[in-house]
Amino acid sequence: xxxxxxxxxxxxxxxxxxxxxxxxxxxxxxxxxxxxxxxxxxxxxxxxxxxxxxxxxxxxxxxxxxxxxxxxxxxxxxxxxxxxxxxxxxxxxxxxxxxxxxxxxxxxxxxxxxxxxxxxxxxxxxxxxxxxxxxxxxxxxxxxxxxxxxxxxxxxxxxxxxx
Amino acid sequence: xxxxxxxxxxxxxxxxxxxxxxxxxxxxxxxxxxxxxxxxxxxxxxxxxxxxxxxxxxxxxxxxxxxxxxxxxxxxxxxxxxxxxxxxxxxxxxxxxxxxxxxxxxxxxxxxxxxxxxxxxxxxxxxxxxxxxxxxxxxxxxxxxxxxxxxxxxxx
Numbered sequence: 001x002x003x004x005x006x007x008x009x010x011x012x013x014x015x016x017x018x019x020x021x022x023x024x025x026x027x028x029x030x031x032x033x034x035x036x037x038x039x040x041x042x043x044x045x046x047x048x049x050x051x052x053x054x055x056x057x058x059x060x061x062x063x064x065x066x067x068x069x070x071x072x073x074x075x076x077x078x079x080x081x082x083x084x085x086x087x088x089x090x091x092x093x094x095x096x097x098x099x100x101x102x103x104x105x106x107x108x109x110x111x112x113x114x115x116x117x118x119x120x121x122x123x124x125x126x127x128x129x130x131x132x133x134x135x136x137x138x139x140x141x142x143x144x145x146x147x148x149x150x151x152x153x154x155x156x157x158x159x160x161x162x163x
Numbered sequence: 164x165x166x167x168x169x170x171x172x173x174x175x176x177x178x179x180x181x182x183x184x185x186x187x188x189x190x191x192x193x194x195x196x197x198x199x200x201x202x203x204x205x206x207x208x209x210x211x212x213x214x215x216x217x218x219x220x221x222x223x224x225x226x227x228x229x230x231x232x233x234x235x236x237x238x239x240x241x242x243x244x245x246x247x248x249x250x251x252x253x254x255x256x257x258x259x260x261x262x263x264x265x266x267x268x269x270x271x272x273x274x275x276x277x278x279x280x281x282x283x284x285x286x287x288x289x290x291x292x293x294x295x296x297x298x299x300x301x302x303x304x305x306x307x308x309x310x311x312x313x314x315x316x317x318x319x
Contacts, residue, residue, distance in 0.1 A: 072183025
């Protein structure tokens, strides 16, 4: 199963349409999409607008591949559950987001083995095809950096409300 | 004596808006073990992620939604009054900014961890909240500055 997710804050029609057309072309019936506020109505893939965090996590867990916007919620959840993910960044000039931070995120995480980046909808079909041939990583993500955890913990231990 | 009854247990208010902000806050959970932590999210849907802890939801407002911000602020005043946290911590975004500003008014010490999504520059909320955070952190070494934010590692 391929799980597609674009988050809940704004529409991302380019991605939903590209995956829908890809699924139609290949005759795929095992694609499920969380499309948020997107206007495009998928013709070939099943879709829901929103889902609760536990449902979301369960879908990531049962998928072989995640296709998503380059949001950290999608990326971290896929990495935590050891799933390969293809991300496509939202673009500011197309009204898909309020800043191009997803392009920077995509560029940075592109080095990681489980992450494939499609910079636009024309790249997406080939990237999905290729990601499907990659061996399933299934290696969970280690926790946050120990230094960060101990910094926060020590700060809390030495803090008391002043009143 | 159970931990819950200990009067000296530090109280933490951990606040994040949805999606990546929330997921990053949960990755800080090992830092909260043994403290009395209350989570604040932007929908009741997040409650089940932290079912062992107290949870409140606030209006999911962005900085372009003044009415939403006002609603979130009123609710966060109430939550701060109720919880009386020693520490308020947030990974963003706008509701986290409000939580830090209001937490300070209630005497809490404050931690801001800027989202790892902000690779090229700090988030807008992060830039604004920095001077009001007692511990101001970025997750990217190249965004560290002498006057803050500081880099002490990342959630990934």
